[in-house]
Amino acid sequence: MSNAFTLNGNLVSFEKDQASMPLLWFLREEAGLKGAKFGCGIGQCGACTVHMNGAAVRACSLPMAQVAGSDITTIEGLAYDEQSLHPVQQAWVEVDVPQCGYCQAGQIMAAAALLAQHPTPDASQVEASMTNICRCGTYVRIRKAISLAADKLASEVT
Amino acid sequence: MNPVSLNRRQFLKTSAFAGGMLLTLSLSGASNASSKEKQSGLGVYVHITKDNRIFIASPVMEMGQHMKTTGPMILADELDVAWEQVTLQADCPAFLTRNEEGELQYQFADMGTGGSHAVRRNWDYLRQAGAIARRMLLEQAAQLWQVPVDALRTESGYVLHPSGRTLSYGYLAEGAATQKVDLADITLKKPDEYRIMGADTVTADIHDIVTGKPVFGIDAEYPNALQVVILRAAAQGTRVARFDANPALAVKGVMQVVALENRTDKYANDDPKQIGAAGLAIVADSLWAALQGRQALLQHQAVKWQVDPSYENQSSSHMMGKFRHLVAGDFEATTRKQDGNVSNAFAEAKTKLDSTYETPLFAHACMEPFNCIADIGENEATIVVGHQFPDKVARTVENLIGIDGLRVKVVSKRMGGGFGRRWEEDYLAESVLLSKSLGKPVKITWTREDEIERDYYAPAYVMRVQASLDESDRLSGWHHRQAQTRGGARDDCFPAKLVKNYHSEHFAYPNKIPTGPWRGPGHMQWTFAVESMFDELAEAAGEDPLAFRLNLMRPHKAHEYGGWGADKIDSGRMAICYEQAAKLAQWDKPRPENHGLGIAGHFTFGSYAAFVLEVSVDAANNLQLHKAWGAIDCGFAINPNHVRNQMEGGFIDGLSAALFNEVEIVKGQAMNNNFHSLRLMRLREAPVSIDVNIIENDYPPTGVGEPPTAPAAAALANAIYAASGKRVRSLPIAKHFSI
Numbered sequence: 001m002s003n004a005f006t007l008n009g010n011l012v013s014f015e016k017d018q019a020s021m022p023l024l025w026f027l028r029e030e031a032g033l034k035g036a037k038f039g040c041g042i043g044q045c046g047a048c049t050v051h052m053n054g055a056a057v058r059a060c061s062l063p064m065a066q067v068a069g070s071d072i073t074t075i076e077g078l079a080y081d082e083q084s085l086h087p088v089q090q091a092w093v094e095v096d097v098p099q100c101g102y103c104q105a106g107q108i109m110a111a112a113a114l115l116a117q118h119p120t121p122d123a124s125q126v127e128a129s130m131t132n133i134c135r136c137g138t139y140v141r142i143r144k145a146i147s148l149a150a151d152k153l154a155s156e157v158t
Numbered sequence: 159m160n161p162v163s164l165n166r167r168q169f170l171k172t173s174a175f176a177g178g179m180l181l182t183l184s185l186s187g188a189s190n191a192s193s194k195e196k197q198s199g200l201g202v203y204v205h206i207t208k209d210n211r212i213f214i215a216s217p218v219m220e221m222g223q224h225m226k227t228t229g230p231m232i233l234a235d236e237l238d239v240a241w242e243q244v245t246l247q248a249d250c251p252a253f254l255t256r257n258e259e260g261e262l263q264y265q266f267a268d269m270g271t272g273g274s275h276a277v278r279r280n281w282d283y284l285r286q287a288g289a290i291a292r293r294m295l296l297e298q299a300a301q302l303w304q305v306p307v308d309a310l311r312t313e314s315g316y317v318l319h320p321s322g323r324t325l326s327y328g329y330l331a332e333g334a335a336t337q338k339v340d341l342a343d344i345t346l347k348k349p350d351e352y353r354i355m356g357a358d359t360v361t362a363d364i365h366d367i368v369t370g371k372p373v374f375g376i377d378a379e380y381p382n383a384l385q386v387v388i389l390r391a392a393a394q395g396t397r398v399a400r401f402d403a404n405p406a407l408a409v410k411g412v413m414q415v416v417a418l419e420n421r422t423d424k425y426a427n428d429d430p431k432q433i434g435a436a437g438l439a440i441v442a443d444s445l446w447a448a449l450q451g452r453q454a455l456l457q458h459q460a461v462k463w464q465v466d467p468s469y470e471n472q473s474s475s476h477m478m479g480k481f482r483h484l485v486a487g488d489f490e491a492t493t494r495k496q497d498g499n500v501s502n503a504f505a506e507a508k509t510k511l512d513s514t515y516e517t518p519l520f521a522h523a524c525m526e527p528f529n530c531i532a533d534i535g536e537n538e539a540t541i542v543v544g545h546q547f548p549d550k551v552a553r554t555v556e557n558l559i560g561i562d563g564l565r566v567k568v569v570s571k572r573m574g575g576g577f578g579r580r581w582e583e584d585y586l587a588e589s590v591l592l593s594k595s596l597g598k599p600v601k602i603t604w605t606r607e608d609e610i611e612r613d614y615y616a617p618a619y620v621m622r623v624q625a626s627l628d629e630s631d632r633l634s635g636w637h638h639r640q641a642q643t644r645g646g647a648r649d650d651c652f653p654a655k656l657v658k659n660y661h662s663e664h665f666a667y668p669n670k671i672p673t674g675p676w677r678g679p680g681h682m683q684w685t686f687a688v689e690s691m692f693d694e695l696a697e698a699a700g701e702d703p704l705a706f707r708l709n710l711m712r713p714h715k716a717h718e719y720g721g722w723g724a725d726k727i728d729s730g731r732m733a734i735c736y737e738q739a740a741k742l743a744q745w746d747k748p749r750p751e752n753h754g755l756g757i758a759g760h761f762t763f764g765s766y767a768a769f770v771l772e773v774s775v776d777a778a779n780n781l782q783l784h785k786a787w788g789a790i791d792c793g794f795a796i797n798p799n800h801v802r803n804q805m806e807g808g809f810i811d812g813l814s815a816a817l818f819n820e821v822e823i824v825k826g827q828a829m830n831n832n833f834h835s836l837r838l839m840r841l842r843e844a845p846v847s848i849d850v851n852i853i854e855n856d857y858p859p860t861g862v863g864e865p866p867t868a869p870a871a872a873a874l875a876n877a878i879y880a881a882s883g884k885r886v887r888s889l890p891i892a893k894h895f896s897i
Contacts, residue, residue: 012859017410020679021446022446022589025444025445025449026445028445029444029445029446033370034374034376034377035369035371035372036371037374037376037526037574038376038527038603039526039606039833040606040832040833041605041606041832042606042832042834044833044834045606045833047525055556057188058179065688071532074370075368075369075370076369076370078369080327081785082517085368085369089368089369090369092364093360093364093365093368094360094663095798096360096361096364096799096803098222098361098364099222099223099224099366099572099803099807099893100220100221100222100525100526100572100573100576101222101367101373101374101526101572101574102374102525102574102575103366103525103574104367104368105368105370105580108368110781123846124615125806126841127206127841127842128842129839130840130841130842130843131527131842132840132841133833133839133840134807134812135524135525135526135575135577135809135811135814135838136222136522136525136575136807137806137807137808137809137813137814137839137844138803138806138810139802139810139839139840139844140805140806140810140840140845140846140848141806142841143841143846143847151570152731153582
């Protein structure tokens, strides 16, 4: 079994004895990427959300063995480059979503995966995909930012 | 993290917090700075570089209440720079000193955050600091140009000469730092001169947030820090009887297992307060190794616990039963506040209602689990932590191990939520003690289970309200009788002062369930009872709920307020919030079948907020929240954008607690200890929109972190009644309706 996978565009690998380690701890402690957050450790809150082959996954509950061979993107790799943020991040800035900010990287990753799958999501698609918890209660702005991001992505395509 | 960065700051020393600020400048740090980093300091919080960039360190902690934006806005506006020039420093520096009694206190701004006081307590200080710094720049320019200061003005980081010549603050800063300022020359801007305050401003460090920068305590790294998690028994009071460290030590990276003892203190009422829970500290070279070590100990049942029998009867359902019994019966309670004679009012009443409202223990569930880095040396210490009160961090170190609090460097990190829980000292005390005993820096990180099992919950309340209407359907008597796990009643809030005959009494009930402040302590619980009863009375009077409230607020008057956080409570200001929330909601507009509107308002720590919420309830008791409309009077709104953000989020947080938040304790043990069993609101359950009206007036600014939360439970219960005819008198509401 290969222990290699792609992390934000770079090929990396993990040690054999890390096969059962959740991806979250590889990201935070091995790769030094602190954007994905520890919130519950049981895949409930979504603070650790990253993309695996483009889909939103909860890194706290995903063992490295399942990561092998996949393409992982974290919040640190979402922006096209340092100067130009991803449209979802841009929308998050324009709407000024965050309060404490702790869950927001996960929320942004969940929203980006949603929009990749459904470029113009309806309310029920947003509600089904956005299951991350925000104790500060920024949901009204998250809805607005997703809608704005969808507009931005649409204008990028044309 | 750069632990030496603070040494290079240059200090603007102020002789007094309030009143006159005599300035001296210490430039000792300047010569040590490298040329690249050389910054001309005008103060503790402001650094101006030669290329005219303004660096501002937040004078107040950030936990989601947006003070890291608001504080610098106040300072920058009086300094008269453009907001675009400002760069925020990542950490909040904690500067402490001792007062004449030798107590540790803040040297400059009041950094602590809680009770929605950060704006109130720093409003004058930050404006003065900005204005003084601006004056020093003006003095320097006047000296260079050999003109009177009064001939000059400032704009967006430049001093302007009448001839049109300009000098940048960056050019002037180094010389300005030596200028002496006569305080009589300091003038503060008038509101119409504000360029930053009053305008919508985006979160100052939002780029860090949306790109996942390591700004939280949990992200912090520290040289040679050992990573630690603690295995504790689920039940309060439990001790480690014996243990076998080997299963943990067999995990690669685990170095040591250390037994920790219970530590207790006392609440003000002498009930025991646990401030450190016994357990096994698993010390490792990575957090993942420590977590595996903890798991290994559990799997091998390698620890035998000794249960504390005094927790046998410490169960939340048992206590709620006791509370109901107390408030329903004829037992003597402690009177907290009494006006007139409620018995007479009830005897003469046309209508008398008697309802009992209940709220459970709420968990805090801060999204960022607790963590703290402690590096305890012989005579000095460094603590890296997100804590609401950095002065308390230093005080805790001093009290625990005797290191002079002025030799404690507190590196304050952004907090992933606080809500009152990050006021407590438990999670930092155990790091301090462990670092001291190991002689090495440690970082302890909690799991979610730790966080819920070792919470200081919002107290559980049973509140019996008897209220009467006189012949003309005016409120004539109010009797509030309450029992709770610990903590007072909000009996100086309305309807106190609005009703002639008023009596508030409560039962103290000794117990060992840990409780503490939870976002607007007691205010949402109080409001749930009061504003639900308002609706029940309005119905009894055959009156519209909004009209009933507006009548009750008459005559409009500012009354003395004896509760914490304000000295006046104004029924006129409250009335305007009800009216404006209702206006936004189009209160009188017919709604679809099964829909209903609920209204509630409250005064919390100086600010007034009211909300209208629209819900629907179908025949199968399926509840849906649709839209909300809110109005807030927080005096001058420094950043309307963030006032709205707090109004939206604070109300949703209150709705979340009202719907779902309940920790059940059985024999001292939390039965629901993670998000699979402790539900919090998610996007699909939240209102789709919340429109906000910020009332404009000339009052000085007051807080917005807690005021929007208090009305939530009552607004929801009242809306449910309007939609379904079903009156909810106990939380959590999801026990009665499906959502």
